[in-house]
Amino acid sequence: MKSRKFQNLERWNLLSIPILFVIGSFFHFFYELSGNAAVIGMIAAVNESVWEHQKMALLPVIGWWTIFYLVKGGSYQIDKRKWFAGAACALCTSILTIPLIFYFYSSAFGAHWLIVDVLILLLAVAAGQLLGMHVFKHSNGMPLAMSILIILLIIAAFAVFTFDPPQIPWFRDSLTGRYGIR
16 A cells, blocks of 8 residues: 555646646747746747757756645655755756657657647656656655756756757747757
8 A cells, every 4th residue: 555645645646637738838939938038048948849848848847846845845754865866867867758759759750849849848757747746756766966966967968059059950940940059
């Protein structure tokens, strides 16, 4: 029988999926709504490349795991080593699932469908949240500094590649052919 603590955490985790999907969808338009502010471009999609679409999961996922820990960590007696190992796993899973699904379906079917493109974020966030919770529940965690370092390195990679992306298809805007903020 599952403990009440884990049942409540699992409910919160499941509830976070549609919320993160909505917030992540906002991050598709946040850069443009900001008047193309470069600082916003480091965390929100600046073009239609697959790389930039991964930013739609970046801050929403990090934010959920961090805010939930700060608000509920004490009352749920959450082990921060395990929690932030789960957070790092959720983030990695979410951002890696986006290109995996996109390139699979677009290569397999030779097409791009808007509904599938939209659902990719939902599937990526769901996969990340579920796997992150699994890691939290069933692992011994990892040193907190390591989890935070992983998260910070991912944020740094997105920030750097916003301004100086590699010239490969993953980073190319499918509409303009441009890369990053240029």
